[in-house]
Amino acid sequence: ALSAKVSTASGFGTPWWLTVVYGPQLDDDKVAFMQELRDIRDECPGLWMLCGDFNLIYRDEDKNNHRMMGRFRRVLNDLALKEVYLSGRRYTWSNEQSPPTLV
Template sequence: MDHGLKVVVWNVRGLNARARRHAICTLLDTTGASIVCLQETKIELLCSSVVLDTLGFEFDDYTYLPAQGTRGGILLAWKSRAVSISDPLFTNNAISARVATTGGTLWWMTIVYGPQDDMAKIAFLEELREIRADCHGPWMLCGDFNLILRSKDKNTDNVNRRMMGKF
């Protein structure tokens, strides 16, 4: 992977508030990121004016997975002068796409926003296996899985060890 490429991944918990969009835009101005992955947009129909207000004009291309009502939603945006993103694959809980850097490096990235329900989480883990099978070569997986790997990753004692094992 290009070491100069920066990616921002953030569960924004909604893009409906102008103050939240401004905070994201301010952060992106300081990071120098070329790719941004936002989860839990909570927006079903994401228009270009909201994307511009959230990310600024340098992120000149994007794709998104709409929220279901006010739940979920993923936004993948990039600076086309720095990176090319193509062949998007949309599943219930993820966007996957092929990434090509200006240096010619090719890889896949998948951005997820995992479900809350335990039965849906099991289906989600299968979805991830299928996505990986479709994304040949280097692969970056990021986002909010709504799962934990270790009990110390949780801020309460309410831990589902069976689901941790599946993850």
């Protein structure tokens, strides 16, 4: 995970934190990753934006694999994280091939 404190131009507005993540593939690593998210939150007081690819799901309709879903939901709830909804696109990832794989 990469975190940075972001200040607004000319000192106007409230500074905030930005953390960008790419979640691990293996379930054992995902448990440690979710703890790392909690630890990062403790280090970033105030406004915080967390974004990236978590490689986790929190809704049934996202995928068929539910093994880590409950644990991830608890992390989202405990950290009071809100999803920023994608507007205008159905897929968030493409392999950029022809024909493309869209996920």
